[in-house]
Amino acid sequence: MVLLAPRWAGGEGSPASAAARTPSAAAASPASAPPSAKPGRSPKPSHSPSASPSPSPSPTVLRIPASGPGTFATARADASSSGQYAYRVEVEDGSGVDPEEAADRIAGILAAPRGWGQGGKRTFHRVASGPAGLVVRIATAATTDRICAQGGMNTHGEVNCRIGERVMVNLKRWQTGSPEFDGPLNDYRALIINHEVGHWLGHGHETCPGAGRPAPAMMQQIYGLKGCVANAWPYDENGAYLGGPSVP
Template identity: 35%
Template sequence: MARTTQGPRDAATRRGGNPDEGRYQRGQRRTAGEPLTASWRPDPDKQDTPPPRRKKSGVLGTYGWRIYAVPVLVVLTVLALMNMNDPAPDSAAQPGASTGATSTSGGEEPEPNIMGEAPSGKLNADIPSAELPGIKNYKDKGSGSWEVVRGTTNLFGRGGKLYKYTVEIEQGIDASTYGGADAFARTIDGTLQDQRSWVGGGNIRLQRVDNGTADIRISLTTSDTARRPDYCNFSIQYEASCWNNGKKRLVINLARWRYGAVAFESDLLLYRQYAINHEIGHAFGQRHKPCGENGALAPVMMQQSFGTANNYVWQLNQVDGGDKNAVPKDGKECRPNPWPVT
């Protein structure tokens, strides 16, 4: 019978020891088939030590990245200050008709909050053409609140900015004195839809509404309310209408609506068309204009309620609060005209 050769594992077993003890003894030779093992007690003298970091010298070493931040912050601060000192661009004026709106750039006076035919101060002079035709000491009084006349229109006008308007009547006015709310509204709508009115210039669109927000509130108003400082703010003896930009209210003076103006003689409809177009012209950014040529049609933005002669209008405008530079005293006199597009 052949004798079996015993390996180291059997020998260890015969000696009564653990057959696995020898393989992990330091200095013992690894047997075949055993896994590689890392040293479990590394030699501290052989550990890798990272090289010391080189310290930067000078200012860069002291302040590091902060040295770059300082000039960047200085540049940003200078740019911000320059931007603050730049003047803001002029605001664009509201679009007008073919003549265009008046801009407030170039040293011109800014548009006042209330634009009306009459100055705010008292007038001692007598201007016959500014009187109500055939009426003396006219007085009326309303409640100071308005009621919207029901009714709307389709949008009209070929292009440009859209303005929505309401038609309103001051409460307390006797309807028989002006023909009633519907008649007043029809005159407003018909005038503004006419191609000789502002829409004819091609850069204004309009639409009548009877609820919601309106850009212009066309309001038939008693003389007493119109004269108040918070509406038209005038105290001269002559009646006038106005555009109050702060309240978005176009005040049509009831006295003028009923009796017209001397310059228009007995043509009450022609005067009413003028009053509408003149005051809404202010809402579109237009300013007062003088008669440009003797015998020609007056510009609709001339203060025709007081006459169509420059000398008369100039005299009235010299009162405190008047539009003193609008009309020269040059003797020119025009013919009455209710339309901006002629």
């Protein structure tokens, strides 16, 4: 089973029109013309072919497999990084996600000033083998459901989870975001990582602290914002924690 998420390419073809010009002629009959003279035939109008309209571009379709083999490709280690926490990035085979691109995106999220790294106060380094206290996996919905169920969680083919050292990222969410999140897809990817890594760091769920305020990264924003504004980050620009009341 494959889930299809249409992405429409812009552009349209405008038909060009060509008008045939027929010259006008004034007919004059001289008085001296012999009566047997036959009037000349009017020339047949020439027909110029109309230009065909340009075909509209076909819609591009992002194919999101609903299930996969359950095997994973591991992103390369980042030799330039060092830090307190070793982590690994794995992407399910056949998912269509490039492990290196995903790993670079995740590294940027973890190191961001507004992320859990707080610009260096907490540091992460990516490994490809050996011990890793944190493993971020991007997997199809079926694989995510199966692994999350091992921890007693029902992700319904829709959401992510953290089970032990593993952060399971639902491929559908990574590729399409959430209708509840008003922002770019890469911001929603940041929310996924910040929320699940927050659980890994020991943070529980939180809810909206007040209408119009930023939703906590530890809020389950996919289920509604409850008056808050969508937000992907645990800290603001000044380093203040963007939290809310704890919920189960």
